[in-house]
Amino acid sequence: MPLPRLIPCLDVAAGRVVKGVRFEGLRDAGDPVELGAAYSDAGADELAFLDVKATLDGRSALLELVERVAERLAIPFTVGGGVRSAADGASLLRAGADKISVNTAALARPTLISELANLLGSQAVVVAIDAAAGEARARAGTEPTGRSAVDWAVEAEERGAGEILLTSMAADGTRAGYDLELTASVAAAVSVPVIASGGAGGARHVAAALGVAQAALLASILHERPDRLTSLRQELHGLGVPLRDAA
């Protein structure tokens, strides 16, 4: 198995970082490329850029952002938000993204997953699942779907998803630890890699998540502070998690 991965997640809108204000030592605090580069320097294994508004107006700004990230950074990155067709995914990949992530649009029209996988390859297709009480939720977790998160993950894999990004809505933002039970259930049900998300408060939580999943998405734990990633990697190293040597 490849080494466990740490994936900082940046929320963007109209090509700018929208969450967090504690940027230090960056030339342009709101520039996702600057923040992404700082995370890359701090040893991030991948990055995820999530377009939280995904408006039509924001599309060109997002594509321009993807181009600038690809120009500057030498680590893989996923882009999510507003992908509704295989053509949307292809334009993001052409701009330089390595993977695209889909959530609500795939719940509404599951064949979107196979269309993306056929055109881009499964390795480029991440299906994001927001789960609450074991149920997959749509529209950033606000809408019930009546489908179990585990069943939806299995179907997504069958349709060609190359990775499952699983966010526990209950744990998200609590910093009380990942939902290990749900993450383990999904990881046991699928044979593609699983990225755990939601609830990381400290290195022990991340280490536990990496015990059941192949990667951990890091959002609020980092607070947009690259130096926190550096210390987190050191703490994980101390806990025996075999991270890559990024030098």
Add this chain to the structure above:
Amino acid sequence: MKVAICDYGAGNVRSVLSAFARLDADVCVADTPAAIATADLAVLPGVGSAASAMAVLRERGLDEALRARIDGDGPTLGICLGLQLALDRSDEDGGVEGVGLLPGRAVLLREGRVPRIGWARVEPGGEAYYFAHSYAAETPAASATSEGIVAEARFGSFVGVQFHPEKSGAAGARFLKRCLSPV
């Protein structure tokens, strides 16, 4: 040193282009046999499916241009699907005939989670590079492995890698730099 990246519609041309540009190489995107023929280093990148990639390579006459390069000992680098396409055959898409720059075939990964995604160490050397693949080369030309999987193959003037050096941070940049200055 002139580097030509074969453009056959694969997604990651821009990333490979940027990686060489960061090393100050004179790099361009090439979609004609002439551009492939005149480059000091030709790069066959790769993301996507084997069948559609081969169809475009043939349509543009790039497969023939690549074979002619190897016959003339022209340095050529295949990346990920680019390595798999360079083999005789791939099992992907129900079986696809490859460009035939080196002997061997691409076979579906059967162990671990597939696609195999993430950073993994490559031996000899022990450096970790980024992989994202469902198929892997089986070839007598293997020169490095990662967890028992062919990570690099060398055959004549062809070098192919299963990992993505353009996405492998500092280690990847060091690898590409070596490709620019062959000893």
